Each structure stands twice: as structure tokens, then as C-alpha cells.
Amino acid sequence: MRVVFAGTPDTAVPSLRALIASRHEVVAVVTRPDARVGRGRRLEPSAVAVAAEEAGLTVLKPSSASDPEFLDSLRALEPDCGAIVAYGALLRRELLDLPEFGWINLHFSVLPAWRGAAPVQRSIMAGDEVTGATVFSLVEELDAGPVLGTLTERIRADDTAGTLLERLADVGAGLLVDALDHIEDGDIGAIEQPEDGVSYAAKLTTDDARVDWTRPAFAIDRQIRGCTPAPGAWTTHEENRLKLGPVEVLEESTLAPGEASIGKREVRVGTGTTDVRLGQVQPHGKKSMPAADWGRGLGGATTAVLR
Structure with missing residues (x-):
């Protein structure tokens, strides 16, 4: 089967590589235009563009998925099906009607739970x-199309959004390649999503990532892991932002919410329930x-207040 693949970030690369290794022919790869990154604001291609070019595939980078020239290019390729993973545009x-068998999408949740941009992050949180x-x-409605296949994965106690998404x-x-195999063989049926159990996973903002130390320790732990690596959980110390990596939830409650105890080998912070030990x-x-290294750089202070 002739397939067009659409995707952009690192998380889409395993699907592209699996598709290249499958019995199907990847006739083109669609990805977002090169973006400016880093302090130098250099234009760099997406992870999918790099992987596709390494494989010698045709790469299309339309500024809009509805661009007439882009649509003409796809028609000329005569794809049987489109496969999309984290492309980043509607x-x-x-x-949608261009390929004979339409488009299929790999989404990182068990639908209809967590439709939207940040399903893994919201699930952890x-x-x-x-x-x-x-x-x-x-289909045109957000992540609402009939289901072709699912799998489940346990969320581990130390999972961040990054490790779980990987x-x-x-x-x-x-799962994506298996669905394409069965579409080509004509022995798969789609099941409509139930109307109950629908939830939405809005993209995380920097405000979502700010820690409120009056919340329970377990909720803070989940928030920080869900915001790692992006957008990155944070708090403030003396009005300066302090980015937080995953924490360890402790059994003792010795500190007021936001009060930090600075020791030689650890920094503990109080929450609405028990203390947590800061990591990175x-x-x-x-x-x-x-x-602990950050704490030692505070001029011998043994306490601090995080807000």
C-alpha cells in the first residue's frame, strides 16, 4: 500500500521507521516547516524531516495543510492511505478525503480519554x-474518529511525561503498522468511540507547571513528573524562578508548605501533607x-521559602 506519513517531533520517528521497514511504500513524508531553535535562533528541520531525509524519502513542509500547491503534490503521489503521528496541524x-482509505492517527491515550494535545502529561497529572x-x-472533530486498535501501558511510579511518551x-x-496491514488486507473493522468517558488534554502552559506547595505531596509529585521535560515544573525563590525535576515523596511532615530545609546532602520542602525531597x-x-548543590550556593542558609 502506498502511504503518506505526517509527523513532526521525536515521538513520531519510531512510527516512521517502523513504516519504512514494513511491507508498505512510504511515498512521501509531511512535516512542519523548519523552526528556529536555540539562542542563535537557527533554522532546524524537525526530527521527522531528518529521519525521512536520511532514508531518502520525499519530504514536504507546507506552511499550511490546506495549501493548494501542497494538495496538488499529494494528489500526484496517489497515496492509498495517510498515517499521522503528532503532526501538529489539523x-x-x-x-482527509484525498487517499482512498483516508487517514489513520496514532494517539497516545486510550480514547475517548484524553483527546487533545497533551494526553500523556495530563494522564500522569x-x-x-x-x-x-x-x-x-x-475525522474533522478532534480525536473523535472510529477506533481501529488500542494497547495499554502501566504508568510507573517514576515515569515522567518524557519517559512514558518514549x-x-x-x-x-x-500498532500503527498493524492497522495499515489489516486495512490493506480488508479484514479490520472500525468501532465508534463511546460518548461517555470523554476527557480533554489541553496543551500545558507555564501556569500549569507552577507548583502550589499547599497541595498534597502526591499531587505535586504527579504535577512535576507530568511537566517533565516540558514545559518544566517551577517555583520561585526570592522572586527568581527555580525549575524543578522530579521529587521524592517522604513520609514525615516537618515543614510548612513551601518552607525548605537545606541540609548538606538534601533539600526538603513542606507541602499540604508530607515533605518532599527535591531532586534536580x-x-x-x-x-x-x-x-543540595543549589542549597550550598545560598551562602550558608539552612532554610528558604519557595512560592
Whole structure:
């Protein structure tokens, strides 16, 4: 089957590579335009563009998925199906109808739970014990198309959004290829998503990532892990932002919410329930470091207040 693949970030690369290794022919790869990154604001291609070019594939980078020239290019390729993983733009009806078998999407949740941009992050932050991946037929409504296949994955106690998404990207790649195999063989049926159980995973903002130390320790732990690596959980110390890596929830409650106890080997902070031990932190304008190193740089202070 002739397939067009659309994707942009690192999490889409395993699916592209699995598709290249499959029995299907990847006739083109669609990705977002090169973006400016880093302090030098250099234009760099997406992770999917790099992987596609390394494989010698045709790469299309439309500024808009509804661009007439882009649509003409796809028509000329005569794809049988489109496969999309974290592309980053909505596909309109004209594009959805272009391949004979339409488009299928790999989404990192068990739909209809956590439709939207940040399903893995929101699932961790909500305290879910299990998440997964779903392949479904793309429709114009957000992540609402009929389901072609699902898998589940346990959320580990130390999972961050980064580690969990990496795992789901790897196992989800096989699910995507399997769905394409069965579409070509004509022996797969799509199941409409139930109307109950729908939840939405809005993109995380910097405000979502700010820690409120009056919340319970377990909720702060989930928030920080859900915001790691992006957008990055944070608090403030003396009005300067302090980025936070995952913390360890302790059994004792010895400190007031936001009160930090600075020791030679650890920094503890009070919450609405028990204390937490800070892991890696990143002060404004500096590199990430162990919390104890940050504490030693505060001029001998034994306490601090985080807000």
C-alpha cells in the first residue's frame, strides 16, 4: 500500500521507521516547516524531516495543510492511505478525503480519554494508573474518529511525561503498522468511540507547571513528573524562578508548605501533607544541578521559602 506519513517531533520517528521497514511504500513524508531553535535562533528541520531525509524519502513542509500547491503534490503521489503521528496541524476535509482509505492517527491515550494535545502529561497529572495508545480513523472533530486498535501501558511510579511518551511511541509504532496491514488486507473493522468517558488534554502552559506547595505531596509529585521535560515544573525563590525535576515523596511532615530545609546532602520542602525531597533543580540562567548543590550556593542558609 502506498502511504503518506505526517509527523513532526521525536515521538513520531519510531512510527516512521517502523513504516519504512514494513511491507508498505512510504511515498512521501509531511512535516512542519523548519523552526528556529536555540539562542542563535537557527533554522532546524524537525526530527521527522531528518529521519525521512536520511532514508531518502520525499519530504514536504507546507506552511499550511490546506495549501493548494501542497494538495496538488499529494494528489500526484496517489497515496492509498495517510498515517499521522503528532503532526501538529489539523487536516481539513479536502485532505482527509484525498487517499482512498483516508487517514489513520496514532494517539497516545486510550480514547475517548484524553483527546487533545497533551494526553500523556495530563494522564500522569491526573494520577491515572494505566494509559496506552489508540489508532483511529481521522475525522474533522478532534480525536473523535472510529477506533481501529488500542494497547495499554502501566504508568510507573517514576515515569515522567518524557519517559512514558518514549515508551508509548515505541510500542505504538507497531500498532500503527498493524492497522495499515489489516486495512490493506480488508479484514479490520472500525468501532465508534463511546460518548461517555470523554476527557480533554489541553496543551500545558507555564501556569500549569507552577507548583502550589499547599497541595498534597502526591499531587505535586504527579504535577512535576507530568511537566517533565516540558514545559518544566517551577517555583520561585526570592522572586527568581527555580525549575524543578522530579521529587521524592517522604513520609514525615516537618515543614510548612513551601518552607525548605537545606541540609548538606538534601533539600526538603513542606507541602499540604508530607515533605518532599527535591531532586534536580535549575536556577534562572544556570545549568541543572542537584538540589543540595543549589542549597550550598545560598551562602550558608539552612532554610528558604519557595512560592
